Amino acid sequence: MSRSTAKQGRCARIVALALYLTAGVRGADYLSPSALVADSKGGSLYIAEATAKQVAVLDLALDEVTRTFSVPDEPSGLALSRDGSRLYVTCGSAQGRVHVAHPRSGESLDTLPVGHTPTAPVLSPDGKRLYVCNSLDDTVSVIDTEHRREIARIRVSREPVAASVTPDAKWLYVGNQLPDGPADAGPVACKVSVINIETLSVDVSIVLPNGSTGLRGLAVSPDGSFVFVSHLLSRYTVPTTQLERGWINTNAITIIDAADRKLIETVLLDDVDYGAANPWAVACTADGKYLCVTHAGTHELSLTDVDAMLDKIKSHRERQSRDARSSGSGPGASYGYGGESVSDIPNQLSFLHGIRRRVRLGGRGPRALVVVDHKAYVAEYFTDSITMVDMGHKSRVETTSIALGPKKQMTAVRRGEMLFHDALLCFQGWQSCASCHPADGRPDALNWDLLNDGLGNPKNTKSLLLAHETPPAMITGVRDTAEAAVRAGIRHIQFATCPEEDAAAIDEYLKSLKPAPSPYLVKGELSxxxxxxxxxxxxxxxxxxxxxxxxxxxxxxxxxxxxxxxxxxxxxxxxxxxxxxxxxxxxxxxxxxxxxxxxxxxxxxxxxxxxxxxxxxxxxxxxxxxxx
Ligand code: HEC
Ligand code: HEC
Structure with a gap:
């Protein structure tokens, strides 16, 4: 071997080691699938891989990734034009943009500026408008796709993260992640903003039941009759003394009448002795028969028989009003949280018993979901995988796991992020840390009566950004450090035990959080x-x-x-x-x-x-x- 080749070999090894180290430390080699879209013929699936800053194309005949192409920043959402000629990718933070790419070649066609931290792009049925949720400035951008410019920006409620257009192209339903009012007077709940597409204004804000927060998914049924919304239903009015029977957080789906733009009912996705934590994406099968919901906390997919659920709601209500009439006690049991609903359905943990199936998935952190024919594809954020759930068989479902890349060693930060979002770190799977600290450790906007400072004195959830740098922890300072608060959270809120190594990984994740730039800055400077x-x-x-x-x-x-x-x-x-x-x-x-x-x-x-x-x-x- 000549000297120069030996030297090159050593250099290559050093470079490889350096790359390995930086990738290992920054986690740059994870993929983190965060959004999915299928082409109309169902031949391929586009996958937004957030931390890899790329889009992968999965060939559905081969169940294999055949191509990837880079996008300028972490992609958060995808939409595909009906003719398959344009892929819209939302990315970026304060300077959010929609990157328009040619789906086959990956070639960049355009970049359109939108608002802060855009996500959930959705096209109108004729493809002429693209709607984008700007999650951190509480607006929705309306883009004219022919002239490739933003024609309106509509203020909604708080942190819009999910959207869907009705098939008649009249209404855009937008789901807001967080409540926008005070936390000490009810109802404290997130809202669904219904935008009139003709006037481009919010027609009505539908307030979900008291305690609704952490909204993630929203889908219109294929026939346009219903809107399904996934969210938490938090029981924040009682002290956090136990988890049994959904005492602290329950996980729900709300059904909205799309034509009337009114809430029909909120139904729990949990079972009596096992929670279905962190419902995320929602989708319907093309025939409208099944409602699919991913559970990012318990790593499952829920499949609910829609007609059976609607029938049950109807007959339950009829029985309830009959009972109320015969006992002369008003309209029936109250929901009891000061909300308008007089139904007791949102308190029934076994309501979906027998009409919903919980499918355990292979990977961790199932978030995005897309349904192609009778197959649901679920993107598992932390394991860089897709699980395909085949519902085409009469009495059983089949699951197939598809790896999007080679398996990787997890850094402490990544592992901590996974554990923070994992309801397996909770007695009976009711909640994860992210149930109360939803968007990367930020607060859920609710008050909770935690037990660390006595009973009967609820406190507003804190953001965990900088928690480790600003001791003491908790607003009353009852914990000396954030480290102590993390361990107390695992023990006394999750009622779980875990190895010290896991608690330390959560610390590392929380320490890695970076502040997002304020939307009040002008070009990064104070106004x-x-x-x-x-x-x-x-x-x-x-x-x-x-x-x-x-x-x-x-x-x-x-x-x-x-x-x-x-x-x-x-x-x-x-x-x-x-x-x-x-x-x-x-x-x-x-x-x-x-x-x-x-x-x-x-x-x-x-x-x-x-x-x-x-x-x-x-x-x-x-x-x-x-x-x-
Ligand atoms: C039921 C809701 C809930 C859950 C679940 C929850 N927290 Fe909290 N957390 C809170 C509330 C409320 C506060 C603020 C309480 C206070 O200031 O007295 C808080 C505060 C904290 C703080 C202190 C922050 C600071 O700067 O003072 C840390 C750290 C923390 N939580 C970590 C966690 C971890 C880790 C988990 C999961 C093991 C978790 N939390 C689960 C509600 C929750
Ligand atoms: C004497 C110390 C002190 C001074 C002076 C002070 N603050 Fe505070 N600030 C606090 C404390 C303590 C709290 C927490 C109070 C509570 O939660 O009820 C707080 C809370 C806040 C909050 C709410 C933060 C949150 O997350 O809920 C804001 C905003 C704030 N201060 C801004 C200001 C501004 C602006 C001024 C000047 C007009 C100011 N503070 C002066 C100590 C101070």
């Missing part, structure tokens, strides 16, 4: 108003407690916010980083806006000197805070 607000921040003495790069001195104060038995209590100064994303505010989530924190809930100037500020100064200050 004029926010710049003025920065001065007000000093003047009003906010920085005496909210100081340093994370805007907290890590100390506790009584800022006059404590109410009832918490009057005079000191709370840990929270970081203000990403506060634009974590409403509602204060320990009990009573404030919906930053302005409310500074005015309505600061009457005595105990929380900064705000009473002498002019309205403009308050606006500027709020703008500055929201820009962090």
């Amino acid at each position: 004029g108003s926010a710049q003025r607000g920065r001065q007000v921040f000093e003047k009003a003495k906010c920085s005496s407690c909210h100081n340093g790069p994370l805007h907290t001195d890590l100390k506790k104060y009584d800022v006059g916010t404590g109410r009832g038995r918490e009057k005079g209590l000191e709370f840990d100064t929270p970081t203000l980083v990403e506060v634009w994303r974590t409403a509602p505010y204060l320990y009990d989530g009573r404030a919906v806006t930053i302005k409310e924190v500074l005015t309505k809930y600061n009457p005595d100037d105990k929380h900064g000197a705000t009473s002498d500020l002019t309205e403009r100064q308050i606006n500027d200050l709020a703008e500055f805070v929201l820009s962090q």
Whole structure:
């Protein structure tokens, strides 16, 4: 061997090692399938592979990936034109865009700017409009696909993440992940925004039952009669003393009458002694017979007989009103959460018994779902795999697992991310950490009466971003560190035990979270108003407690916010980083806006000197805070 080849060989090995290390550390070699779309003839499946920043093409005759092509950023959603000539890929964060690619060659055809962290692109039936959910600026972009430009941006509720158009092309249903109101007054629930496609405005917001949060999936039935929405139904009004019988979190599907745009019923997907945690994507079979739901927490696919479910709802209601009439006790048992529904169905854990089948999948983290004929394809985020569930047999389903790439060793961060989203780390599979901390450890917007600080004093869920850098943990600081809070969460909220190694992996995952850029920034910089607000921040003495790069001195104060038995209590100064994303505010989530924190809930100037500020100064200050 000549010297130069030996040297080249060594260099190649060093390069290979370096690549291995960086890939291992940053997890750049995972695929993370996050969205699926099938072509109309059912020949191939396009798979958005988030962390690999690419789209893979799975040949459905071969059950094999035949091609991949890169996209400019982590892809979050896919839509395919009916003639199969254009693939729309949503990607990016603050500068979100739709990347338009030629599906066969992967060639880039166009890039269209949209809003913050776009996802769930959906085409109108004629293909002339593309609708995109901008999940972190609470809007929906409407794109004219012929002229390739955005023609409208419609404000919806909070964190839109799922959308579907009715077959008559009249309504766009948009599912919002989080409640948008205060957490201390009900109903606290996320909404479905119904957009009139002709006027491009929200016609009605359908409020899901009290405690609905973590909405992920939405699908219109093939005949256009119903809209199915997957979400959690959280029992946040009771203390978190046990998990049995869905005491803390239950997992649900809501059925909406598409023509009337009204909620029909909410049905639980759990069983009496085993939860079906973290329902994610929803799809119907083409004949409308089955409703398919992925469960990202318990690694399953639910198959529900739609007609049997609707019949059961009808006969249950008839029986309920008959019983109520004969006992003279009003309209029947109340749902009991202050919502409008008088049905007791949302409390019945065995409602779907006998009409729903739970199919255990091979991989971990089933999220995206697409149905082609009688086959459901489920993308398993953490194991880089697809499970195909064949429903074409009369009395059984068959599953086939398809690997999208070689098996990889998991880094601690990746493993922690998987465990955080895993309901196997919970007694009876009712919930994962992500049930209350849904979007990468951010809060669910609910108040929970956890037991760490006594009973009867609910607290608003905290964001876990920077939790490890800002001790103590919990708003009252009852845990010295976030590490302690993670272990307490596993023991006392999940009622589980796990090896220390797993808890440490969750720490690593949470430490790896990065703040998303504020939508209030203009080209990455403070706006004029926010710049003025920065001065007000000093003047009003906010920085005496909210100081340093994370805007907290890590100390506790009584800022006059404590109410009832918490009057005079000191709370840990929270970081203000990403506060634009974590409403509602204060320990009990009573404030919906930053302005409310500074005015309505600061009457005595105990929380900064705000009473002498002019309205403009308050606006500027709020703008500055929201820009962090
Ligand atoms: C039932 C809902 C719920 C579940 C499930 C849940 N949490 Fe929490 N978590 C909360 C609430 C509410 C708070 C804030 C409570 C407070 O401040 O007193 C919180 C706070 C935390 C904090 C402290 C953050 C800080 O900066 O102070 C950590 C860390 C945490 N949770 C981790 C986890 C982990 C890990 C899991 C899964 C093992 C988990 N949580 C499951 C509701 C939940
Ligand atoms: C004396 C220390 C102190 C000062 C001064 C102070 N804060 Fe705070 N801040 C806190 C504490 C403690 C909390 C938690 C209060 C609670 O949860 O009820 C808090 C909460 C907040 C929150 C809510 C965060 C959330 O996630 O719920 C915002 C926003 C905020 N402060 C902004 C400001 C601004 C703006 C000023 C200046 C006008 C200011 N603070 C002055 C200590 C302080």
